Amino acid sequence: MxxxxxxxxxxxxxxxxxxxxxxxxxxxxxxxxxxxxxxxxxxxxxxxxxxxxxxxxxxxxxxxxxxxxxxxxxxxxxxxxxxxxxxxxxxxxxxxxxxxxxxxxxxxxxxxxxxxxxxxxxxxxxxxxxxxxxxxxxxxxxYDTTMNTIMECVDRIRDTANSHERIFFVEVMGRDAGFLAQNCAIACGAEAAIVPEEVTDFDQLAAFMGRGIRKSKKSCIVIVSESPKCGAMFYADRVKKEFPEYDVRVSILGHLQRGGSxxxxxxxxxxxxxxxxxxxxxxxxxxxxxxxxxxxxxxxxxxxxxxxxxxxxxxxxxxxxxxxx
Structure with a gap:
């Protein structure tokens, strides 16, 4: 014009x-x-x-x-x-x-x-x-940079999860969308992803946790989309109550996902x-x-x-x- x-x-x-x-x-x-x-x-x-x-x-x-x-x-x-x-x-x-x-x-x-x-x-x-x-x-x-940042963080967390036989719930950004959690879970070899688009009740959570833990000597990575009600802390607390024999940790990646070249x-x-x-x-x-x-x-x-x-x-x-x- x-x-x-x-x-x-x-x-x-x-x-x-x-x-x-x-x-x-x-x-x-x-x-x-x-x-x-x-x-x-x-x-x-x-x-x-x-x-x-x-x-x-x-x-x-x-x-x-x-x-x-x-x-x-x-x-x-x-x-x-x-x-x-x-x-x-x-x-x-x-x-x-x-x-x-x-x-x-x-x-x-x-x-x-x-x-x-x-x-x-x-x-x-x-x-x-x-x-x-x-x-x-x-x-x-x-989006691509953030996925790579998350992947690098989760790869490091995986080392600790394996060494201590821990279950890690890693919370990533995404608001009402689970694209980051879903694709980063695949890229990182995580055992599960909890995303807003897929309503996950406790039975489903227990099923994929059990499947992953059984094959990986009690270590497990679950990627969770951020949520004010059902974030990583929420799911970690439920697992602690239901499976007290497991060592559970939470890592909220937060704003480090936004930064970087x-x-x-x-x-x-x-x-x-x-x-x-x-x-x-x-x-x-x-x-x-x-x-x-x-x-x-x-x-x-x-x-x-x-x-x-x-x-x-x-x-x-x-x-x-x-x-x-």
Whole structure:
């Protein structure tokens, strides 16, 4: 669109490895195609309070190796209000920003959709979240790095579990999605995964624990998706009561899962998506997310990627069951 001269870019919500690679890609691809690029600090909060800086190629030099986001991030409650969106729009007018590229998860993309609707403002989304729970893309920015981080941690925990013949419940992130727990359990050779998509009662828990423990001299690794009610501590306490003869431990990996230098896969994915986002602006696209499906970039309407739950492949739980005997 010829009227678009300046693109604003922001990162929102939880940070994810590879966000900097995406910022670098948008900045350099944008400048290459004749746009002025302005970085917005602290997500929507920074858009409200005019924390904006013009980006140059030098500003993004060397950041592809870094985790986190150089633009910082925040969760803005004010942006959810009409007054907050109005302030954000006024910032766009003041800074002469004609389009926005937003890197974040479902909450960030929801904010982009609402802003685009209310102010008829061109917005392009990039799925940046370690949870891999955004519909319309095979992978999200940060997911691969986080899986590798979890795998490294669990490999180390496995050494202690075997040495002491312990049962370890390892809690990983994921919120309402079990993609991290399921796939990391397979990659780490865990005996089981407890995920939100598969309701696991105590009998099922006892069955796969017994199957795994019997073959591994009482040592066992169970990967659990985080949950305020049924996290790793919950399941560990139940096992302690039912099987007091077992030595049970809990390891909550927490925020270390978010950090670290992004993997090659995440750097490539973020770079590809960043360039595709600029191409979408050039084509006059708006209110869409850039996704990767079957090794090809696609445009996914915000309404589709936000309202539709990403399919959880339960066949992989069967793979885990068969390999954990």
């Amino acid at each position: 010829s009227k678009i001269k300046t693109i604003g870019i922001l990162t929102s919500g939880g940070d994810a490895p590879g966000m900097n690679a995406a910022i670098r890609a948008v900045t350099r691809a944008g400048i290459y195609n004749g746009f002025k690029i302005k970085g917005i600090y602290r997500g929507y909060e920074g858009l409200i309070h005019d924390e904006v800086k013009e980006m140059t190629t030098e500003d993004v030099s060397g950041i592809i190796t870094r985790g986190g986001t150089i633009l910082k991030t925040a969760r803005s409650k004010e942006f959810m209000t009409p007054e907050g969106k109005q302030k954000a729009f006024e910032t766009c007018q003041k800074e002469e920003i004609d389009a926005l590229i937003i890197i974040g998860g479902n909450g960030s993309l929801t904010g982009a959709r609402e802003f685009a609707r209310e102010y008829d403002f061109p917005c392009i989304g990039l799925p940046g979240t370690i949870d891999n729970d955004v519909y319309g893309t095979d992978a999200t920015i940060g 992004p993997s090659a896969r995440d750097r490539i994915l973020a770079s590809w998506m960043g360039v595709a986002a600029v191409e979408a602006v050039l084509q006059g696209q708006r209110n869409v997310m850039i996704g990767i499906r079957n090794n090809d970039s696609v445009l996914v309407p915000f309404s589709e990627c936000i309202r539709t739950d990403k399919r959880f492949d339960k066949r992989l739980l069967t793979v885990l069951d068969e390999l954990s005997i």
